[in-house]
Amino acid sequence: MKLMWEYAVRQKKLLVLNFFCVFGFIIIELGLPTLLAKMIDVGVRNKDWQYVKTMGIWMIVITIIGVLMNIMLTFVGAKMNNRIIVSMRDDMFESMQHFSHHEYDQLGVSSLITRTTNDAYQVMMFLGMLLRLGFMTPMMFMASLYMIMRESVSLSMFVFLGIPFLLAGVILLAKLSEPLSKKQQHNLDKLNMILRENLSGLRVIRAFVNEKFEEGRFKNVNENYEKSSTKLFKLVATAQPAFYFLFNIIMVLIIWFGAKQIELGSLELGKLLSFIEYVFHALFSFMLFASVFMMYPRAAVSAGRIQEVLDTKSSIQENPEGITQTETNGVIEFKNVTFAYPGAAESPVIRNVSFEARPGETVAFIGSTGSGKSTLIQLIPRFYDVSEGEVLIDGVNVKDYNLSALREKIGYIPQKALLFTGTIRDNLRFGKSDATEEDFAYAIDVAQGTEFISQKKLGLDEPLSEGGSNFSGGQKQRLAIARAIIRRPAIYVFDDSFSALDYKTDATLRKRLKKETTESTVLIVAQRVSTIMQADKIIVLNEGDVVGMGTHRELLKTCDIYYDIASSQLSKEELA
Ligand SMILES: Nc1ncnc2c1ncn2[C@@H]1O[C@H](COP(=O)(O)OP(=O)(O)OP(=O)(O)O)[C@@H](O)[C@H]1O
Secondary structure: OHHHHHHHHOOHHHHHHHHHHHHHHHHHHHHHHHHHHHHHHHHHOOOOHHHHHHHHHHHHHHHHHHHHHHHHHHHHHHHHHHHHHHHHHHHHHHHHHOOOHHHHHHHOHHHHHHHHHHHHHHHHHHHHHHHHHHOHHHHHHHHHHHHHHHHOHHHHHHHHHHHHHHHHHHHHHHHHHHHHHHHHHHHHHHHHHHHHHHHHOHHHHHHOOOHHHHHHHHHHHHHHHHHHHHHHHHHHHHHHHHHHHHHHHHHHHHHHHHHHHHHHOOOOHHHHHHHHHHHHHHHHHHHHHHHHHHHHHHHHHHHHHHHHHHHOOOOOOOOOOOEOOOOOOOOEEEEEEEEOOOOOOOOOOEEEEEEEEOOOOEEEEEEOOOOOHHHHHHOOOOOOOOOEEEEEEOOEEHHHEOHHHHHHOEEEEOOOOOOOOEEHHHHHHOOOOOOOHHHHHHHHHHOOOHHHHHOOOOHHHOEEOHHHOOOOHHHHHHHHHHHHHOOOOOEEEEEOOOOOOOHHHHHHHHHHHHHHOOOOEEEEEOOOHHHHOOOOEEEEEEOOEEEEEEOHHHHHHHOHHHHHHHHHHOOHHHHO
16 A cells, blocks of 8 residues: 555645545535435425425536546546556566566566556555545545434434445455465466467577477466456455445345335434435445545556565665776676575585686686586676676676666677577667667678678568577677677677577687787687687686686696587597
């Protein structure tokens, strides 16, 4: 509720307008039965048709004002709601932008999507009801009770007798629905996760003829979601008729005893009619408020999930006042670095790693899968922070940098070439927002992309589908490389970024890169020995430990693991 209120008060003017409309609407709604009673008891009884006419005109005018107030209330509510959900989503998005990889791992990408879409929608729906009915109904209820008491104290006893039952029912319903709402949202998370995995991995699923299995998996989760939703709907569906039953009993009792009082002459017909009207308002307000209240547990679960995103602090503490300028540009030093993924402190994936790389040098990393190569290079742009030791760039600990300034020094090419929808040009602009035509041509030329881009009908303006699925793996890798080259960074980090290239393109690209990076530091993670054998320094990793460091020639003699890897890939002549 705190979260919702925080967002609602940001729209002060609309909130005040909302209250004004609610208040006006109540006065009008409750004024009508009194006019009706006067019309009957004074006008009709005394056959004063002029009085009846005047009252009738007043009732029409007031009804029109009421309708206008209602329209305005809907309009103000909708506007406010939209603003609230937009700012809530903006804040969540901004918060997520600062998350380190750890927070994404922890909360889950699918869950974050559900929270930004469905949870925000649930909160919006609830707020919509709350703004429209949450204030109106209690006020209407209290005012109606006052009018009821004014009209007939004896008949009002039936209303007061019914209220505790209604109240108990609402509280019970809220208690029962909360765990069900939690379960429903959790199942929705799962559903989204499977859907996301399936849609993005469609080709793999088809290639492994796994459609049936995946269908079963989806069906299972979908059924679980359905079960939790059905339970919730059943609860609400049973509650409504139960409330109406109680409502009708109260009404029947009032009409029964009211009719008796008219017969005895202690009550007038007009008064009974207006009394019934007020009771209807009171009970209907109560029911409407109850329906808002019943929506609350579900919205509270969603609000809690949103709050969690907003409250999650990145484990990478940014330092906005951090260093932006350094004397040198591109010197990397790892000093006794140990790293364990958050939550797995007892089993570090990098242990006591030290090395240095200077501008103009190429340092390569090789080792079996899972040996920690990608993890190690992700410590340079601070995707994760080291557990022990230090990573220094140009003599400054990466933690002391202004994060943007640090990352601007680095051209990072991830293992999986991730591209975005838009054109080739848009994707390259990610590397340098103000890139000129010369910059594009240069980066594409170095990345060996000129030929395939010129074959595209629209050249640089060729659009990319989601995930770049209309480009081949090798083409995507070259675009990802061009995206890094275009910013001409001091440090290049290639995380197995040549794996999808054929041997010839791989060799030409590296040759070209060597020429262009004489003043940059190049780090390359690779599986292929041919990709890294020319490197100035090769670091061999095995289960997080450095087991060899040197040139290709040196390592063939000094490092058994390197020799094994090389001999499995190179011919005898190349090894000699
Ligand atoms: N986000 C993560 N959370 C927890 N553990 C992880 C995470 N990412 C990787 N690991 C673990 O860390 C270890 C090193 O993984 P890493 O990706 O660095 O290996 P790699 O040498 O780059 O492997 P490959 O050559 O297959 O890409 C592995 O045991 C892996 O399971």
